[in-house]
Amino acid sequence: MKRLWKPKHSVTLSLAVTYLAGACLLAAMAAMLWMARFYFTFYLTRLWVIFYVCCPAGWAAIISLLKLLHNIRKGEVFTRRNVKLLRLLSWCFVFTALVSVYATYVYNPCIIVLAAAGFLAIILRVVKNVMEQATIMREEQELTI
Numbered sequence: 191m192k193r194l195w196k197p198k199h200s201v202t203l204s205l206a207v208t209y210l211a212g213a214c215l216l217a218a219m220a221a222m223l224w225m226a227r228f229y230f231t232f233y234l235t236r237l238w239v240i241f242y243v244c245c246p247a248g249w250a251a252i253i254s255l256l257k258l259l260h261n262i263r264k265g266e267v268f269t270r271r272n273v274k275l276l277r278l279l280s281w282c283f284v285f286t287a288l289v290s291v292y293a294t295y296v297y298n299p300c301i302i303v304l305a306a307a308g309f310l311a312i313i314l315r316v317v318k319n320v321m322e323q324a325t326i327m328r329e330e331q332e333l334t335i
Contacts, residue, residue, distance in 0.1 A: 201263045208259065212252045219245060233296075240293045240300075244286050251282040268325045276321055280314035283307045 222238055258275045266272070290304035 205259050236296050247282040247285045254278045268328045273322045276318035280311050283311035
């Protein structure tokens with residue numbers, strides 16, 4: 191039986207979704223600037239500041255994820271560069287979780303962002319550690335051959 195969904199398709203879909211996430215982040219940044227002109231209150235201003243403080247971490251996460259997916263598409267999976275990209279990606283989520291701790295005091299539903307960012311940071315650290323061990327094993331295997 192012929193497989194319809196191949197791993198290359200999965201990487202392509204992940205790339206498309208990541209580009210879409212970048213477009214959504216850019217649109218959200220523009221929308222927040224536009225909304226600031228009409229809804230200027232002290233309460234909303236603090237939320238906007240929190241959002242813009244997290245934006246560099248969002249862009250760093252999107253860029254590192256794009257680089258990681260392009261490396262995987264090229265067949266470069268277990269490399270030190272990918273481990274560094276996963277490390278950076280996890281730190282982006284740690285930063286967002288730490289900012290969300292303060293944001294929870296401003297707006298209680300931000301605890302959802304805190305929980306999601308913290309959970310994703312832990313998952314990415316585990317994946318990074320697995321990739322790091324696999325990279326070390328691959329390098330040792332190349333030395334023995």
